[in-house]
Structures are given as C-alpha cells and as structure tokens.
Amino acid sequence: MHALVGSAKSVLLDFDGPVCDLFHSRRPGGIAARLRCAYDMDGSLPPDDDPQTVLAAAFENPALVADGTALRIEQALTREEMTAAEGAYPTGYADRLIRTLHATGRGLAVTTNNSREAVERYLAARDLLKPFEGHVHGRLYDGDGLRMKPDPDCLLRALASTGVAAQDSVMIGDAPRDLAAARAAGVAFVGYAPHGKRKERELREAGAAHIVSSLREVLLAVDPCAHV
Template identity: 55%
Template sequence: MRHLIESAKAVLFDFDGPICHLFQGRSLAPLTERLRHAVTSFAAEGEAGREVWLPETDDPLEILRAAFQQPALVERGIARDIERALTDEEIAAAPGAFPTAYADALVRTLAATGRRMAVTTNNSQQAVERYLETRLTGELFAGRIHGRNAEGELRLKPDPDCLLRALKSTDTPAREALMIGDAPRDLEAARAAGVAFLGYARNERKSEQLRAAGAEHLVDSLRDVVMVVDPGAHV
C-alpha cells in the first residue's frame, strides 16, 4: 500500500463511500421504488410497457442502468427522465451527506503534497459539486469532477469512462495514478483503465466483496492513507 500511495501523482476518488455517505441514514429502497414506479408508469403510456424489465434491487443506479439498456425507454426519453429524477435526489441529499472519516484531511494533505485529484463516480457531477462546496474543498477538484454523463450514452462503472476522463483532466499517465474506491465496480474500472487500486472497506461486508473481486490492497480507515502521505500529520 505504501508504494501505491507514494508513487501516485494523481489520486482518483470514488465519491459515495471514500469521500462521503451520500444517503447516510436513509434506506435506498423508497428511492429505488420511486424510480421503478416512474419507469413502469412512463412505459405504460405506450407499447414500450410490454418490453420493460427491471432488476430486483435496492440500488437506484441499477434501475438507471437497466433503463438505459432498453431501446424503447431510451428512444421515448424515459431513461433520461429517470436520470434527471435521480440527479435531483442526489443534489438534494448532498448538503446532508455524512463525511467519511479522515476524507477531508486526506484531500487537503494530498493537495499540500502536490498530488492532483479527481472524482470518478457513477453519481451526478452536480451532487459532487454541491457536497464539496459544503466542505470547502471544491476548489481542490475544480474541473476534475467526472460523474455520469448527462448526455449521450450512459457509461457507468465498471466502464472505465470516468477514469479515462480523469486521467485526461489531471494530465496523468495511468501508471502514475491511483484510484480509491469501495466497490468491485470501482476495481473493475481501475483495471480496465490501467490504474492502480486501493480499496476502502469500512466494514466486513465491503472487505469481503472487494477481496472476492480480487482487490489486493485494502484499508478500513483513510487515516492510514493520510499517515502514508504525511507521516507527521496530526489526525
């Protein structure tokens, strides 16, 4: 882990998990059900209703992913409506998101030691910007927040699209970058982009998921990362 961090000239953060807990204290099931209902309601207005399928999940991003995989929903604009609805929910949740322990300290320490940073997330760019404003760290990521695309094809991790955009915005070769993520899809995206990966596993469930996906380097606290970046840090 020490070598990964010390050799990284740019650090790419997943957002919901390593930086904050976006919907802290809220079950995602009601939100997912609202999106599911919106899809079926829109689709029921036309013949597309006979073609709709949605996964059994409490993850709203998976409902969104499924909507964009169905041509009838994309062509009628239903998938884009769902994306906008989820974006609105994320933006509304951002000011009350719970900061991940030591995330602010890590961000500021990385900046102070000359590392470039970017956010690479399946969440909306607007939600990330709104949250970072509340932490007074937005300027440290200016122009380098890469969320899901609002236009064109939806490309969510494990697709490496947002990481490739981050490498470009930080002007960093993949071999000199490190991604910090908390889900197997983050690891898969990092592999696809040729970027080293450090898993943040805040509980045993996350640790098991990441290890099962093949993650070799894990931390259960970002304090460990801060102390590698700056051994003299008082955190």
Template identity: 60%
Template sequence: MRELIEAAKAVLFDFDGPICHLFRQRPSSSIADRLRKAVLERHSDAEGTAGWLPDTGDPLEILRAAFEQPALVRSGVARDIERALTEEEVEAAPGAFPTAYADALIRTLVATGRELAVTTNNSQQAVERYLESRTTHELFTGRIHGRSSEGELRLKPDPDCLLRALESTKTPAQDALMIGDAPRDLEAARAAGVAFLGYARNERKEEELRGAGAEHVVDSLRDVLLIVDPRAHV
C-alpha cells in the same frame, strides 16, 4: 501499499464511499422505490416499462437497466430516470455523512503536490454540492467526472470517467491511483491501467473487494493519511 500511495501523482476518488456516505439520511432503497413509482406513473404506456424494473434497492442499477432497454431509451423513459435520480442525489448531498479522515486526506494530498479528481457513477451536480458544503470544491475544479446527463450512459465498470480524469489531471495511467469501495471501481481501474486501493467501511465491503481481487484494502482513510503525512495529528 505504502509504495502504491507514495508513487501516486494523481489520486482519483470514487465519491459515495471514499468521500462520503451520500444516502445516509435518504436511504437508497427508498429512492429506488420512488424511481419505480415515478416511472410507472409517468410512463405506464411506454413499451416494456413494467417488464424491466429490477428488484433492487440500488437506484444506479435501476438506471443502468433502463439504458439497456432500447424501447425505454427511445421513449425518453431512461433519460427521465437519470434526471430524477440526479434530483435525489443533489437533494441528498448537503446531508451526506463525511467519510472519516476524507477531508484531511484530500487537503493533505493537495498540499503534497498531488492532483485530485472524482470518478463516480453519481451526478456531477451532487458531487459539486457536497464538496461546496465541505469547502473542498476548489481542490477539484474541472476534475469532477460523474455520469453524463446527455448521450450514452457509461457507468463503471466502464473506465470512461477514469479516462476523463487522467486527461483532466494530465496524468499517465501508471502514475495514478484510484480509491474506490466496490468491485466495479476495481474493474474500471484495471481497464484504465490505474492502480487501485480499496476502502471498506465494513466487513461485507472488504469481502466483496477481496473477492474481486483487490490486493490492497483499508478500513480507514487514516491509514492512507498517515502514509501521505506521517506527522498528521490524527
């Protein structure tokens, strides 16, 4: 793991997990319920609306499912869901709970000459609002790559946001490292040819990452920080 981190010229962070816990004060299951309700209230006559709603507490899975239904894309339901989720994420961002050592790691990576980017399935607006609250937004200027609010929806494990990050940081894939907390992050990194480091805040997350084939997993970013700067006072 030390070699993996020391060799990285650019570090690509997933957002919800490695940088913060976005829905700490606004449970994602409640957001998923509100999205379902809003869709049924506003689009009860849309073809196929009632049949697609998945039984999940993950709002992103509802969004993904919506864009897999051509009727919902044509009717505008899918895009309405994306906009509603963006509003929820932006409102949640100021109250998001910072991941331990994330801010210190971000600043230390920049101080040691690394390029940084965010590669996330969340909205760019939410990421920007959170980073502004931590005064680290300038360290990611022009390199926040979230889901698009226009056109095709391309969520991880699609490598689209990682490929955009490699372009914005002007970094070859072999010189980049992604830090993510889900199997879809690992799959996207593999597809982009980028090395991967898993962050697992609990045993379930670690089991999921290990089960997906992650070779390197940490339960605290402190371990990463101390590799980047052994003199860090943590």
C-alpha cells in the same frame, strides 16, 4: 500500499463511500422505489434497492431510451442525489486527506457513478471544491449509452483532465466495479472497506491487493508525520 499511495502524482476518489455517505439522510431504497413508481409503467425495471441498478436497467431497455424515459430517470436521480448531498455525512479522515493531497501538490479527481452536480454541491458545502475544480467526473450519457463503472470512462476523463499518466495515478474505491474500472484504465487501486467483512470479502474476491478499513491509513501514507 504506503509506497503506492505515497508515490502517486494523482489520486482518483470514488465519491459515495471514500468521500462521504451520500445517502446518510435519504436511503437509496426509497429513491429506487420513487423512480419505479414515477417511470415504470410496464413493470420492466428491476425491483432493486439500488437506484443506479434501476437507472442502468432503464438505459438497457431500447424502448425506454427511445421515448426519453431513461434520460428522465437519470435526471430524476440527479435531483435526488443533489438533495441527498445536503445531508451527506463525511467519511472519517476524508476532508483532511483531500486537503493534504492538495497541499502536497498531487492531482485530485472524483470518479463516480453519481452525478457531477451532486458531488460539486457536497464539496462546495465543505469548502473542498477548489482542489477538484474541473476534475469531477460523474456518470455520463453520451448518446451511445450511459457511461458508469465498471466502464472506465470516468477514470479516462479524470486522467485527461489532470494530465497525469495512468501509471502515476491511484484510485480509491469501495466496490468491485471500481476495481474493474481502474484495471481497464491501467490505474492502481486501493480498496476502502470500512464496514466489517462483507465489503472486504467482495473486494478480495474481485482481486484487490490493497485494502484499508480507514482512510487514516491512506493519510499516513501521504503524510507519515500526521497527528491522527
């Protein structure tokens, strides 16, 4: 893992998890419930606590896509995420890792299923937006469908925007969908599993070879002399 990260010319970061706890002050279950209450007129959306699952289900429903409901749900979730970004809690060592990667000349990008607007609001508030300018790649509706991981779309856009080849890049993510997207894009992967055994087990079962419980390990791979 140290060689993998240390030699990378570009690092692609998932957002909610490796960069911050986006929903620290606004729990996702409440957001999912509000989306269903506002837009689920016929009970077709799943009773799931993950708002992205609700969103994905809306875009898989041809009737909700055709009448614009799916897109309205996406816009409502973006507003929820932007509000959540104001109370998001930074992941340990994330700020320092970002600044160290930028200072050592590595390309940086965010590759996330969250909205670009929410990511940029959080990064700007922590004075971290400059290293990512032009390289924040969130979910995208392109007219043919909603692009979210495990679809590699956001990673492919990140590779194009940074100008770094897939084989010279590494992604840090905390879910099997991140690993699947990285594989599809040809990008090496480091799993982030800070909360006990469940996340680590899920990543291992998905085939992740490199997993860290703290970004401190990644920071030391980039700067072995860091005082942490």
